[in-house]
Amino acid sequence: MNPYTLTFGQPPEEIVDRGPQIERIISEFLRTSPANYINLITGIRGSGKTVFLTETANRIREHKNWIVIDLNPQRDLLTSLAAKLNSNKQLNSLFAASEINLEFFGIGVGIKTAPPITDIEEALSRMLESIKKNNKRVLVTIDEVTNSKEMRIFTSAFQIFLREKLPIFLLMTGLYKNINSLRNADGMTFLERAPRTVLGPLDFNRMADRYTETLHVGQDIANRLAAKTRGYSFAFQTIGYFYYENSPDMGKAFSESKDYLFEFAYRKIWSELSKKDREVLIAAAQVPTGRVAEIRQLLACTNDQFNPYRDRLIKAGVLMSNEAGILEWALPFFDEFALTMKQGLR
Secondary structure (H helix, E strand, O other): OOOOOOOOOOOOOOOOOOOHHHHHHHHHHHOOOOOOOEEEOOOOOOOOHHHHHHHHHHHOOOOOEEEEEEEOOOOOOOHHHHHHHHHHHHHHHHHHHOOOOHHHHOOOOOOOOOOOOOOHHHHHHHHHHHHHHHOOOEEEEEEOOOOOOOOOOOOHHHHHHHHHHOOOEEEEHHHHHHHHHOOOOOOHHHHHHEEEEEOOOOOOOHHHHHHHHOOOOOOOHHHHHHHOOOHHHHHHHHHHHHHHHHOOHHHHHHHHHHHHHHHHHHHHHHHHOOOHHHHHHHHHOOOOOEEEEEEHHHHHOOOHHHHHHHHHHHHHEEEEEOOEEEEOOOOOOHHHHHHHOOHHOO
16 A cells, blocks of 8 residues: 555655654643744645644644644634534533533523623633633644634634633644735734744655655665655655655656646646746746846846845745755756746736
8 A cells, every 4th residue: 555645634644754843832832831822834835734733733632631622714713612612521511610601602502590601702711711720721723824804803812812821822834925914914913923833845864764664665766766855745745656656667756746746736836926926936947057147137137126036935935045146946846847837927
C-alpha cells in the first residue's frame, strides 16, 4: 500500500516532523501564566498547515485539563463554540451546576431556576468562567481562515475573553494574504502582536531519511528525490507517491509529479495571485540565473517598483531569496508552470 497521499488536508501516513515548531507552541500554551494565547499558522497552499494544526491539537488534547474544540470558519463561530462546549458531558454538568441557561440559543435544555441568557458573548464568558474555576483550559482551532464577518466577530469576542482573563486559546491557519487581511481589519489590532508560525521548507535530511525507509532506496536516490521537492510539503507527498508507483523509473515519477502539481496545486495558487504577481513570476521564469536586475529589466521597472511584489511573493511562499540580488523558486517545477501560463495571462 502506497504510504504517501495526494489528498489535500488528509493526514498522511508519512510526514516529515515539524516537532520543534509544534513544541514551541505547546510549551507556551501549557505555561501557568502564558505570554500568548494565540498562534497564527501560515504558509502556501500545500505546505502542511492542516496537518500541523491537527498534530498540535492532538498533542494538547492528551493533557486531561484541556478541551479542544474545532470550529468551521464558515459558520456562526460563537454559537458553534457554545454548542460544542455544552455537548461535552463533563462540561455540561458544570454549566448546569452554574445555572447557565442556554435555552435561548437552542442549546441544551432550560433551567427552571435561571432565566435564559440572550447574549452569546455573555453566555460564553460565563461558560469559560465555570471552566476556569474547574482548572481547565479550552483550545479553539480554526483551519483556513479568511477576513470574513464571522471571523471578525469571533476574534473581537476572543479579545474580550482575554481581557477577562478567561482560559481560552486559539490556533488558526490561513494563507498569508488571508491572515494579513484579517490582521489589518478594523478592530483586529491585537492580532498584529500575535505570534505567527510560518511553515517553510521541510528539512532536507528528514525527507531523505523518510524516502530511504519507505521507498527502500539508497541514499543517493533518496537525496535526489528530496532535492526535487524543494522542501514543499505537498511535493514531498506527490514525488514519494509517484516514485512508489513507478520505481525505479525516477524520470516518470518526476513527470507525473509535475503534471499532478500543475493541475491540483499550482493552478489554484496561480488563480489567487494578482496580475502583476503573475507578470513578475513569468519574468523570473525567463531568467535562469534568478538575478533581480535581469528580472527588473524584463519588466521595465525600478527597484522600488519591484520590491513590493518580490517581498509579497516571498512571504506567500512562491519565491525565496538566500542571496542578495538573487531569487529562487520555493516550489518545484513552478518556473515551468509559469511559462506554460504565459500565453494565458490577461
